[in-house]
Amino acid sequence: MVYKPYFKYLDGPPPLSVSCRRMVRLEEVDVLGIVWHGRYAGYFEDGREEIGRQFGLSYIEFKQAGALLPIRTLHVDYLLPLHYLETFDLETTMHWHEAARLNIEYKIFNSERRLTTQGYSVQMMIDLEGNLLLEAPAFFRDFQKRWRLGELTPCGY
Amino acid sequence: MVYKPYFKYLDGPPPLSVSCRRMVRLEEVDVLGIVWHGRYAGYFEDGREEIGRQFGLSYIEFKQAGALLPIRTLHVDYLLPLHYLETFDLETTMHWHEAARLNIEYKIFNSERRLTTQGYSVQMMIDLEGNLLLEAPAFFRDFQKRWRLGELTPCGY
Amino acid sequence: MVYKPYFKYLDGPPPLSVSCRRMVRLEEVDVLGIVWHGRYAGYFEDGREEIGRQFGLSYIEFKQAGALLPIRTLHVDYLLPLHYLETFDLETTMHWHEAARLNIEYKIFNSERRLTTQGYSVQMMIDLEGNLLLEAPAFFRDFQKRWRLGELTPCGY
Amino acid sequence: MVYKPYFKYLDGPPPLSVSCRRMVRLEEVDVLGIVWHGRYAGYFEDGREEIGRQFGLSYIEFKQAGALLPIRTLHVDYLLPLHYLETFDLETTMHWHEAARLNIEYKIFNSERRLTTQGYSVQMMIDLEGNLLLEAPAFFRDFQKRWRLGELTPCGY
Numbered sequence: 265m266v267y268k269p270y271f272k273y274l275d276g277p278p279p280l281s282v283s284c285r286r287m288v289r290l291e292e293v294d295v296l297g298i299v300w301h302g303r304y305a306g307y308f309e310d311g312r313e314e315i316g317r318q319f320g321l322s323y324i325e326f327k328q329a330g331a332l333l334p335i336r337t338l339h340v341d342y343l344l345p346l347h348y349l350e351t352f353d354l355e356t357t358m359h360w361h362e363a364a365r366l367n368i369e370y371k372i373f374n375s376e377r378r379l380t381t382q383g384y385s386v387q388m389m390i391d392l393e394g395n396l397l398l399e400a401p402a403f404f405r406d407f408q409k410r411w412r413l414g415e416l417t418p419c420g421y
Numbered sequence: 422m423v424y425k426p427y428f429k430y431l432d433g434p435p436p437l438s439v440s441c442r443r444m445v446r447l448e449e450v451d452v453l454g455i456v457w458h459g460r461y462a463g464y465f466e467d468g469r470e471e472i473g474r475q476f477g478l479s480y481i482e483f484k485q486a487g488a489l490l491p492i493r494t495l496h497v498d499y500l501l502p503l504h505y506l507e508t509f510d511l512e513t514t515m516h517w518h519e520a521a522r523l524n525i526e527y528k529i530f531n532s533e534r535r536l537t538t539q540g541y542s543v544q545m546m547i548d549l550e551g552n553l554l555l556e557a558p559a560f561f562r563d564f565q566k567r568w569r570l571g572e573l574t575p576c577g578y
Numbered sequence: 579m580v581y582k583p584y585f586k587y588l589d590g591p592p593p594l595s596v597s598c599r600r601m602v603r604l605e606e607v608d609v610l611g612i613v614w615h616g617r618y619a620g621y622f623e624d625g626r627e628e629i630g631r632q633f634g635l636s637y638i639e640f641k642q643a644g645a646l647l648p649i650r651t652l653h654v655d656y657l658l659p660l661h662y663l664e665t666f667d668l669e670t671t672m673h674w675h676e677a678a679r680l681n682i683e684y685k686i687f688n689s690e691r692r693l694t695t696q697g698y699s700v701q702m703m704i705d706l707e708g709n710l711l712l713e714a715p716a717f718f719r720d721f722q723k724r725w726r727l728g729e730l731t732p733c734g735y
Numbered sequence: 736m737v738y739k740p741y742f743k744y745l746d747g748p749p750p751l752s753v754s755c756r757r758m759v760r761l762e763e764v765d766v767l768g769i770v771w772h773g774r775y776a777g778y779f780e781d782g783r784e785e786i787g788r789q790f791g792l793s794y795i796e797f798k799q800a801g802a803l804l805p806i807r808t809l810h811v812d813y814l815l816p817l818h819y820l821e822t823f824d825l826e827t828t829m830h831w832h833e834a835a836r837l838n839i840e841y842k843i844f845n846s847e848r849r850l851t852t853q854g855y856s857v858q859m860m861i862d863l864e865g866n867l868l869l870e871a872p873a874f875f876r877d878f879q880k881r882w883r884l885g886e887l888t889p890c891g892y
Contacts, residue, residue: 293608294607
């Protein structure tokens with residue numbers, strides 16, 4: 265199946281992508297012998313953590329800057345199942361946005377390079393008391409500046 | 422926040438709703454002290470099970486009729502967090518569809534009757550070998566007939 | 579199978595028991611069609627929460643008194659499996675101990691009143707910085723006093 | 736803390752060990768900011784899967800030989816917590832037993848090489864109908880023969 269994009273193109277730099285490889289664990293498999301659909305939320309979170317590691321945008325960096333990133337929307341389209349012991353590649357792509365917000369897309373490919381799952385998440389930024397932040401922390405605005413100027417290395421696959 | 426519907430109105434009978442009350446368990450709470458976003462997939466599944474129990478449409482009935490109902494799409498909008506020990510009401514609504522498919526919506530209300538979460542799922546029907554079913558099993562088509570004729574009791578709240 | 583006790587009798591008042599009834603959720607069932615063994619940690623935690631609710635000894639009361647109760651040991655003996663949609667009774671029993679420590683036993687019975695699972699946990703008490711507490715918070719020592727004097731109502735089944 | 740062994744020495748060949756390295760995932764961390772105690776069941780299962788991979792003793796091999804390996808006992812001693820983003824080493828050791836049974840021990844070390852967790856599991860063997868097997872499948876008895884003769888390479892660390 266062909267990947268269908270979720271986010272409209274916004275005037276800005278190209279998206280940033282990372283990739284990680286993973287094997288399905290026995291605990292993740294349900295009564296039908298496939299990865300239980302709710303587990304993909306955890307897979308996508310692994311993808312966000314990989315983006316965080318590669319670009320210095322992890323939960324820890326944001327927390328130290330006084331911000332948290334609750335999930336506002338999660339959307340998953342399940343095209344093909346994943347089975348116990350299957351190895352898969354998770355590609356996580358962060359799309360440009362000017363506001364204090366993260367728009368992230370996910371694609372999972374199995375070992376035959378077939379698209380099994382796609383989805384997206386939207387995260388808002390709040391301070392440690394739970395108030396919505398209209399402006400991102402300074403370190404993230406610096407990151408946006410370097411992203412816009414093309415000074416970041418999109419880690420690829 | 423006001424609930425925004427997901428499914429367009431299709432010519433057919435009114436939707437069927439059930440409601441169940443639940444308490445947040447310690448295991449479901451994450452490092453931010455709120456229900457981890459991935460847990461809502463399990464809450465929504467509890468809602469589908471309640472629909473199944475009340476209308477004879479559970480995983481077991483379908484399996485005995487040679488069908489399975491994999492999730493094709495899951496969508497969750499997180500409006501307010503849920504906290505440890507909060508009691509919440511999950512309303513699960515099945516919308517009319519003629520095809521071999523289940524369109525289900527979910528709304529979660531906290532104890533102040535505020536909408537914390539809404540979402541939807543789409544399930545297709547497959548046989549036990551994994552082939553897409555274009556026609557639902559006989560028992561489900563009977564159910565659709567009674568639904569259309571208004572002979573079902575929507576269990577409500 | 580006959581239940582085999584884990585804790586030696588210590589000079590003190592009889593143990594306190596609570597009981598709660600639960601249904602197996604689809605998410606908890608593994609590829610073998612039975613509750614995945616790791617899920618029982620969550621079931622036992624539900625039992626501890628029930629003890630907490632009935633005796634004012636929950637995570638929240640301890641936290642307000644500046645104490646946390648990390649699990650020091652968890653032991654589970656799996657005698658019979660639990661299946662999807664099975665209803666079971668979880669009996670949680672707190673055994674007397676003088677120290678700043680909770681010794682709790684668990685028994686799960688299925689709908690035929692057969693013992694499916696038994697186990698125990700040991701919890702130590704630490705302060706919010708992680709230091710071991712040799713003396714329990716005042717509210718818990720008051721609770722121990724009333725327990726010893728037989729002034730508590732063991733909630734039973 | 737010093738590791739305390741669980742299984743008595745049985746007359747037979749030395750145990751077989753494997754090691755795997757892992758990072759704590761955000762989903763695994765609880766409200767106290769440490770890995771929720773129930774998650775270690777999954778970590779230990781990852782260890783059994785690594786044993787399975789290295790010695791041809793996985794769930795799949797047993798299933799093809801008509802056998803399943805339900806967990807009979809799980810025991811976990813929690814000595815130190817694991818935190819978000821910590822890397823740890825899981826050492827999984829299978830101890831010799833003549834019967835149709837697997838006695839496996841686990842040790843988790845953090846990045847400072849301190850023992851954080853230890854535990855053990857006992858698995859019995861049953862056929863696909865659930866009957867206890869008194870004799871292991873042929874492929875496992877061959878494995879036991881090579882183990883006893885010292886013909887296996889214990890994969891180490």
